[in-house]
Amino acid sequence: MTMPDRPSQRVAVCTGTFDPVHLGHLDIIQRGSMLFDELVVGVGPNPDKAPFFTAAERVELLKEVVRPLPNVRVEAFEGLAVQFVRSAGARIMLRGLRTLSDMEYEFSMSLMNLNLDPGLETIFLMAREEYSHVSSTLLRQIAQFGGDLSKFLPHSVRLALEQRTRELNK
Ligand code: ADP
Numbered sequence: 001m002t003m004p005d006r007p008s009q010r011v012a013v014c015t016g017t018f019d020p021v022h023l024g025h026l027d028i029i030q031r032g033s034m035l036f037d038e039l040v041v042g043v044g045p046n047p048d049k050a051p052f053f054t055a056a057e058r059v060e061l062l063k064e065v066v067r068p069l070p071n072v073r074v075e076a077f078e079g080l081a082v083q084f085v086r087s088a089g090a091r092i093m094l095r096g097l098r099t100l101s102d103m104e105y106e107f108s109m110s111l112m113n114l115n116l117d118p119g120l121e122t123i124f125l126m127a128r129e130e131y132s133h134v135s136s137t138l139l140r141q142i143a144q145f146g147g148d149l150s151k152f153l154p155h156s157v158r159l160a161l162e163q164r165t166r167e168l169n170k
Helices: 023-035 055-066 081-087 100-116 136-144 155-169
Strands: 011-016 038-043 072-076 092-097 121-126
Touching (some): 011 081, 023 055, 038 055, 038 081, 136 155
Parallel strands (some): 038 072, 092 121
């Protein structure tokens, strides 16, 4: 059996909408940064709904919270995630898994991505228990009703979400 060349640097890409980034995302990013030489966080479009924060705002919020992690960089992308992974010089996609329902979706997604690009591998990290119920959608809803977000969001992101919610409610 001939083995493909092993890259000297292991680069992984973690894509998502990050609308906005929360502590569940940050946990996966932090743990990923320990596993790979470089981790690229790709901020992509959400084909299903208009985002709460613009791509530029989501990138800014992420850049601020990953600043302590020197091997993590953040970039926005348009189009297919597999193409972004390749353009970032990687062949590994890193994803977080929260629930069984995530598993079903992520399973089809990773098989589709493998079809689109057979050289690409998806690696999953299980969400930490305390964040396994956290999603950006839920946090936006909690913000709408003035709930306490401090357990789930970095300080700067909490302020930005509260501010944007106030603006939209005016
Ligand atoms: P997408 O819209 O592609 O699901 P998200 O912004 O929701 O993007 O999530 C980006 C990545 O972070 C995905 O791999 C997702 O599974 C993971 N993720 C989302 N929420 C959590 C969480 N609470 N704990 C761990 N991983 C999470």
